[in-house]
Amino acid sequence: MKHVLESVESQFEMFQILNEDGKIVNKDDMPDLSDDELKELMRRMVYTRVLDQRSIALNRQGRLGFYAPTAGQEASQLGSQFALEEEDFLLPGYRDVPQLIWQGLPLYQAFLFSRGHFHGNQMPEGVHAVSPQIIIGAQYVQTAGVALGIKKRGKKAVAVTYTGDGGTSQGDFYEGINFAGAYKAPALFFVQNNYFAISVPVEKQTNAKTLAQKAVAAGIEGVQVDGMDVLAVYAVTKAARERAINGEGPMLIETLTYRYGPHTMAGDDPTRYRTDDLDNEWEKKDPLVRFRKFLEEKDLWSEEDENKVIEEAKDEIKKAIKQADEYPKQKVTDFIGNMFEELPSHLQEQMEEYKEKESK
Numbered sequence: 097m098k099h100v101l102e103s104v105e106s107q108f109e110m111f112q113i114l115n116e117d118g119k120i121v122n123k124d125d126m127p128d129l130s131d132d133e134l135k136e137l138m139r140r141m142v143y144t145r146v147l148d149q150r151s152i153a154l155n156r157q158g159r160l161g162f163y164a165p166t167a168g169q170e171a172s173q174l175g176s177q178f179a180l181e182e183e184d185f186l187l188p189g190y191r192d193v194p195q196l197i198w199q200g201l202p203l204y205q206a207f208l209f210s211r212g213h214f215h216g217n218q219m220p221e222g223v224h225a226v227s228p229q230i231i232i233g234a235q236y237v238q239t240a241g242v243a244l245g246i247k248k249r250g251k252k253a254v255a256v257t258y259t260g261d262g263g264t265s266q267g268d269f270y271e272g273i274n275f276a277g278a279y280k281a282p283a284l285f286f287v288q289n290n291y292f293a294i295s296v297p298v299e300k301q302t303n304a305k306t307l308a309q310k311a312v313a314a315g316i317e318g319v320q321v322d323g324m325d326v327l328a329v330y331a332v333t334k335a336a337r338e339r340a341i342n343g344e345g346p347m348l349i350e351t352l353t354y355r356y357g358p359h360t361m362a363g364d365d366p367t368r369y370r371t372d373d374l375d376n377e378w379e380k381k382d383p384l385v386r387f388r389k390f391l392e393e394k395d396l397w398s399e400e401d402e403n404k405v406i407e408e409a410k411d412e413i414k415k416a417i418k419q420a421d422e423y424p425k426q427k428v429t430d431f432i433g434n435m436f437e438e439l440p441s442h443l444q445e446q447m448e449e450y451k452e453k454e455s456k
């Protein structure tokens with residue numbers, strides 16, 4: 097019996113294309129991206145790092161509400177989203193605002209989401225996504241359903257979702273991957289393993305050596321990928337998407353990554369559960385540093401390019417926060433009205449009451 101487990105676990109080795117020095121270690125799997133696409137990937141990662149820094153500052157100034165920092169996870173988040181198409185359906189978790197933005201949610205709406213404003217949850221026409229899920233793992237079940245819907249309609253698209261290492265302990269996680277496997281639904285299930293669920297380390301979370309191997313029980317493909325290597329994440333996602341739209345079923349993709357900041361801005365202190373040594377070890381793997389080295393070597397990126405992106409990002413963020421500030425304040429009647437198509441009678445009463453109050 098022991099050998100069965102060992103032989104399964106030994107097959108989940110981390111897939112990588114760029115090592116920490118930005119050198120290609122796996123030429124055969126190098127994705128077919130043009131120079132412009134490579135630069136665009138870098139632009140998005142730099143932009144997202146700036147967005148993270150600004151969001152943290154805005155939160156501290158009391159100008160944003162809920163915020164889950166993203167620095168460190170850019171390759172995992174943006175490398176995967178870059179392989180998606182407009183018709184794909186995204187079901188993000190609370191840390192996945194960057195993917196949502198690149199999938200088409202305007203930045204000012206992401207800020208409104210953070211403030212708990214209902215307009216932050218309203219996807220523009222043609223943006224196939226739902227707003228970030230706060231309940232751990234719940235989006236896995238929804239994703240299986242969306243993917244089955246896509247399949248039944250005969251569309252060439254996938255449903256894509258993200259959870260964390262902690263999320264893989266939830267019942268919803270297993271239900272979602274099992275259901276999608278049974279129906280060969282075109283779903284991509286990401287697990288961003290940043291090694292901590294708030295303060296709980298992954299080794300206390302599960303006895304499984306890898307999270308990708310959880311795919312085996314569901315009879316679906318699973319892969320573990322270097323989540324600090326944007327090219328590896330992109331290549332795996334692209335291939336998983338191809339398989340899924342060709343009817344070959346879902347895939348579980350574990351990205352090994354790290355969040356540099358706190359879990360959220362609500363007040364956890366990472367120094368109480370992580371060591372400086374561990375932080376330093378991961379900062380050496382930084383996805384931006386690695387990809388920058390790779391691009392500089394090819395003469396595709398310079399300090400000037402980087403500064404230009406930083407300035408553009410700051411400028412767009414400033415405009416978006418202004419737009420969010422100027423958006424009409426949420427009224428209680430908006431809030432109630434957005435919940436149901438037809439109001440139940442007890443809410444109808446409250447609606448009347450607040451209409452009256454708001455009219456004064």
Ligand SMILES: Cc1ncc(C[n+]2csc(CCOP(=O)(O)OP(=O)(O)O)c2C)c(N)n1
Pocket residue numbers: 191230231232259260261262263264288290292293294359
């Ligand atoms: C069902 C459920 N239980 C508990 C929580 C509280 N909670 C919020 S985030 C979190 C940890 C999640 O860790 P992980 O899945 O590793 O994701 P990460 O935040 O590291 O990206 C917990 C327990 C929740 N939101 N939902």
Ligand SMILES: [Mg+2]
Pocket residue numbers: 260261262288289290291292293294
């Ligand atoms: Mg985690």
